[in-house]
Amino acid sequence: MENKAWAAEKLADDPQYFDRLAHLQTPEFLWIGCSDSRVPANEITGTQPGEIFVHRNVANLVINTDVNLLSVLDYAVNHLKVKHVIVCGHYGCGGIKAAITKTDFKAVLNMWLRNIKDVYRLHREELDEIRDEEILCDRLVELNVQEQIFNLAKTSIIQRAWKNEQRPDLHGWVYGLKDGLIKPVYEMNAGTHIDELYEYDNL
Numbered sequence: 001m002e003n004k005a006w007a008a009e010k011l012a013d014d015p016q017y018f019d020r021l022a023h024l025q026t027p028e029f030l031w032i033g034c035s036d037s038r039v040p041a042n043e044i045t046g047t048q049p050g051e052i053f054v055h056r057n058v059a060n061l062v063i064n065t066d067v068n069l070l071s072v073l074d075y076a077v078n079h080l081k082v083k084h085v086i087v088c089g090h091y092g093c094g095g096i097k098a099a100i101t102k103t104d105f106k107a108v109l110n111m112w113l114r115n116i117k118d119v120y121r122l123h124r125e126e127l128d129e130i131r132d133e134e135i136l137c138d139r140l141v142e143l144n145v146q147e148q149i150f151n152l153a154k155t156s157i158i159q160r161a162w163k164n165e166q167r168p169d170l171h172g173w174v175y176g177l178k179d180g181l182i183k184p185v186y187e188m189n190a191g192t193h194i195d196e197l198y199e200y201d202n203l
């Protein structure tokens with residue numbers, strides 16, 4: 001591993017580097033991204049340790065029974081007081097590709113990928129028209145990100161922060177593996193109304 005060389009190089013550049021980071025974490029961003037090894041949050045956004053709080057899972061899903069994700073969200077919103085939550089998918093996502101096959105990936109992966117199949121079903125009319133498989137997958141990547149933004153907005157964690165502190169804004173992005181560029185596909189500012197069925201009025 002390159003850890004020792006990296007630590008020495010950081011210290012040479014900035015003798016206070018680790019002292020500062022060890023005592024302070026004040027990121028303004030929560031990143032919910034794909035576990036894919038090619039999509040590291042800090043690297044592709046040109047940010048440093050300390051700047052982004054990160055959660056990653058297969059196909060960047062926001063599932064309302066996922067205690068891991070909800071704990072990260074709660075901590076980021078209520079304790080770190082992040083101003084922005086980013087859901088970042090990526091074109092060529094293996095999770096998305098797997099979800100539109102009829103392959104049985106066995107119990108656990110089937111459960112996870114089912115959530116993406118649900119996104120497809122919500123947008124079946126548009127997606128069924130697309131003949132090219134790569135274009136189809138890429139469009140589903142975008143729609144999946146949009147759906148995860150809705151899923152964030154449906155949580156009482158986000159709604160309470162919106163009501164009391166007018167933050168965080170929600171950003172849906174897609175990263176291009178082929179060009180390294182991030183494309184914003186869906187934005188939701190703090191306080192945006194969603195389907196009233198999901199809005200809590202006694203927060």
Ligand SMILES: [Zn+2]
Nearest residue numbers: 034036093094
């Ligand atoms: Zn992926």
